[in-house]
Structures are given as structure tokens and as C-alpha cells.
Amino acid sequence: MTNSLRPNGQQRAPLPPAQQPARGVPGPRPPRNQSAQHATTGTTGAAAPASKPAARRDAFFDNAKYLAIVLVAMGHAWEPLKGQSRVLEAAYTVVYSFHMPAFIIISGYFSRSFDMRPDRLKRLVTGVAVPYVVFEVSYVLFKRWADGDTSLPISLLDPWYLTWFLCALFIWRLTTPLWKLVRWPLPVALVVAMLASVSPDIGDDLDLQRVLQFLPFFVLGLVMKPEHFQLARRREVRILSVPVFAAALAVGWWAVPRMNAAWFYHRDSAQELGVPWWVGPMMVFALFGCSLLLTACFYSWVPRRRTWFTGLGAGTLYGYLLHGFLVKAGTYWGWFDHARLHTPLGEIFVTLVAATVVTLLCTAPVRRVFRFAMEPSMDWAFKRDATELARERARART
Template identity: 55%
Template structure:
């Protein structure tokens, strides 16, 4: 979701017969912008399925499948483009973190609070330490990026982060401040992204990987269909400890690496099919933060207007229409006109509020 500038070196062969994508004129690799756009579409469609009445086993299967990897792949990409963060850049580094994540979080926390108060919940409280629904990602990314120098120093960073995530899943006493459960349990994907290099993405874009991803996804869908009546999708939210989900505490230590492995495999399958070249969706990939932060108003608004109570929504055709509408809606929210309109809130320019850098 955050705008991740993807500046790349000169293109090289990926070892599988297909050349790596060349940067566009703006210096951005279209592969990553395409990946972010397709991922934000999955996020919006998944959110549009949540209020469906009696969604049925098929929708629940697709929901489970999508939620296995759609946020992990976003976080992996965020980690990949955070590799250059170092404390040596001093105040500039901290300033960018605050203006790019903390300020938009505060703005949209207030905006969503006002939205709730004006649409039927007048006593909805403003609680900065309790992120509203989808806003958890901003403080999470802020905290992850603060720890980047540590992960660039420690040995076996992914293994260490998995241990921390498992400890979070085992414990049910972490509390809800800044949704720290999610911060801990999604941490390994960010750390993994920090360790990746262009060659890793070149590998998953090989034709052999692309072909292998088809049966892998079919098996994953079959497993999801089998698992729907036997488990809860709340595991995929990474918001609760094992005991809060009705399982023994030790289950969290088992489920954490299992979900990590599943997310890693399906993320690779997803990335294998992301186009390398510049397409109509490429420019939209630079605006995924806008689509992420704004689409919540549309979905919550549809719920408050009782649009999900319409008879057609309960039919197979209605579920398809909801999915298509969600994809179209988030696409529109990533377009340049919307970005220009809301740039003051999503990407505020606060240079006047900053002291001159003594080093400069």
C-alpha cells in the first residue's frame, strides 16, 4: 500500500530465458507496480466479501485462499523496498517515516472516526492506539521500518522473526494497542522482504515456475475447500493468539511457520503471473496506498446503506457483481485524479514544518 519506489539496475537475464523487466522512464520497475495493483485488487475484493450474508462455501474457499497470501505479498514487497533504510541518514530518515506513515495514520484515524459518527454511530470513540479496521498496516509498517537496522545486522533474521511471531501467536495477553499481535505475526514477511534480491524475483518469474504454480494453486484451493468447515479464517488475520481462537496455546507455535510456508508458496505463485512489462495497470500501482486507505469508506458505506441486504447480493450473480464492483472501485481510487485530490492527506508535504538539516 505505501508508495514504494522501485528503482532498479539495468535489466539482466533471469536465467530462465526471459529478460528481467527494464525500468520505465520514471525509474520504476513495472513488475512491482503491477504486483501492487493486483494485490490491492485482491485486498478490496476480499474486504467486499466479508459482509456478504450466507456467502457459501465457495466464497469462503476463495476468501481463505486469497487471505493466505494477499497481505504477505504486500508486506514482502514493502520489506524489499525498505532495504536501503539506515539510521545513518539521521533526521531525514525519521522525518520521512513520520510524514509518510504517522501523519496519514492520524489523518485517516480521525476521518474514519468522523465517518462512523456521521453514519449511525455517534458515540464511536477516537482511539489512536486502536487502529480502525484496515489502518493497522500504517503503524505496523512504521514499527517494522524502525527495526530495519537490527534485521540487517542479526544472523538468521527470518528464523529469529519467526520465533518472535510464534511467541505472539502463543500469547493471548499482548493487548490491542496498535494491534501488536499483527505487528508481531506479520513481521517475518517484512524481514523476508529485506533479505530478498532482484535475482529472487527473477527466479519466480521463470516460465517453469509459472507453469508449476497452476497445479499448486489448484491444490491450495482444494485444501481451502476442505478446511472451510473445519477451521476459522481468523488465523489468517494474525490478530489473535491461539487461545483466543479456541485452540491450545502451543498451536500458535505450529500454525505460525505453517502459515508462513503456505503464504510464501502462494506469494511466489502470484508473483509468477504478474506481468513484467508496462501495462495500463502499471501507473495504478503507484497509487495503491490511496486505494487501500479510501476503499474502506466505500465498503463500510455500502454496509451502512444496507446494500448487502438486497436480495440479489445473496445470489451467485450478486456475489460476482460485488467482486467486480470492488475491483472497479479500488481501481478508480488508484487513478491520478483521485491521487491529486487526496494527496494532502495520504502524502502530505510538510517541508515548512521541518527545521533545516545542519548537515546540509
């Protein structure tokens, strides 16, 4: 960067260089008018200098996010049907044991560069807080209209349905600098989750039970490095994952009448689930281990190369939040009550429809339509960073 001369002849001190993220860690999102954009679920990539080409996205993570969001949609579509099919309920249990952990770990991994820098705080507000407010209000209004239930209040302190993840991501992201200071972040996060499982007084505000019980997966993502994902993508892990998933389905089938599926939601304490308090920490630790094992098996089968759905990985938050309206509409309006849907062929049909719908909701046209709510620029609401303004003036003079 060249220096400019002041009118009095003194030379201006050079501006500090733009902060570059560590290797493998994404930085803040570039402006919309730049060609490169690294948007993940609540996380974004770094804007490259104009003189350098943008860093290429890792296809593995986009593929993993897309496949995880498809599993989320399938699980939500199975919920109204699973009560009459033990096999479907077993599959539901297995999917629920790892689909959100797999998604949360990636969210934590791409949050490693987060600090209190103004541009990253702005992205946290526009990419997480604003969509939370918009969709929390929208879901409640939709329920009032579609179901005729006016008793559900609009409360930003009590996330309803899918919006809990945005609330959790906002809190997790804000605490990221703290976890970077802790000597043993993952054990501490596990202790926090265990304590939450025996604390019914936490209540429903901000869905803190889920925030705290899912916290270890986010912290695990924060401490992971690229080579850790490479371990899960080895050929021997991919081979071993087949019997592991087969065993998980068998255990899930056995556990259907014996285990409360609410444990997989991580939204209740042990006392609220009607078991002794000491069961809570045991279940948190056991489910954490099971979820990690199945998540590693899931990652091992995620393609590493670019595929037809790789580009959809940037729109997973759109698919996640928008598909909930269709699932709820089906519940309110009796779409899942048809007898044919409660047969094996009907369950397969519902699964395919759910996968197709959430895929379409992740596409670029849908993202363009709903970007005003999901990724608003909101430049009018924020002050311009003084250092960035000075850099722009310096570039204009060169």
C-alpha cells in the same frame, strides 16, 4: 563539485558527496518539483542528481502492488457475502492467505535502504505516520456519522479497520536497522511471531499481534534480492502455479467448516481463538509456508512489462485506505443485504465493482485530491538538513 574560497584565503574543505543507495535499493523520495518520483506503499525512490536521468521504475513491482490491492478490495467486498456461499468462502480463504503477505514482502524489499537519515525519517513521518493519524480519526468519525455508533473512541493506540497496516509499517520500518544487524533475521522474526501467537497479554495496543505475526514477511522482504523475484517469475513456476492454486481452492473449500478463518488475520493469540497454546506456533509456521507458496505463485503471474495498470501501482496506498469508506458504507447502509447479491451472478458483480472502484481510487486525479493527507510535504515542521543546505549554496555559487 567545485570548492569556494573563504574571505581569509583558506580553501574550504569539499562537502561529502550525497549518499548513493546500493544497487537495486531505492533511496529517499525526490522533491515534488522533480519529474521522477518512486512512491510505493510507504516506500519511495531515490532522487537522482540533476545531471543524470532518473532511474526507471521496475514495472513488475508496480504491477504486483496494484494486483495485490485489487485482491484486498475484493476480499473486503466478499466478507459480507461469504457466509452463504461455501465456494466464495473458499476463495476468500485462499486470497486472505497471501494478499497481504505479497504486499508486505514488497514493502520490506523497498525498505532495505532505510536508516535513521533525516530525509528518510521525514518521509516515514509524512508518508506513514501522518496518514495513520488522519485516517484513524476519519474512520472513527465516519462510523459515528454513518452507523450512529458513538461508543467507538478515537484512540491512536488502537488502530481500527485498515489503519493497522500503517501502524505496522511504521514499526517495521523503524526496526529495519536492527534486522540488518541480526545474523539470522528471518528465523528470529519467525520465533518472535510464534511467541506472539501464545501471548494473549499483548493486547490490542498498536495492534501488536498483527505487527508481530506479520513481521516475518516484512523481514523476508528485507533480505530478498532482485534475483529471488526472478526465480518466481520463471516460466516453469508460472505453469506449476495453476495446479497449486487449484489445490489451494480445494483445500479452502474443505477447510471452510473445519477451520477458523481468523487465523488468516493474524490478530489473535491461540488462547483467544479457543485452542491449546501450542497450536499457535504450529499455525504461524504452517501459514507462513502456505502464504509463501501462494505468494510465489501470485508473483509468477504478475506481468513484467508495462501495462495499462502499471502507473496505478504508485497509488496503491490511496486505494487501500479510501476503499474502506465505501466497504463500511455498504455494511452500515445495507448495500450488501440485497438478495440478488447473494447469488453467483451477484457475487461476480460485487467482485467487478470492487476491482473497478479500487482501480479508480489509485488513479492520478484521486491522488492529487488526497495528497494533502497521504503525502504532505510538511516542510514547515522540519529543520533543513545542514549538509543539504550547504550543497545547495555550493551549487548556487557554481
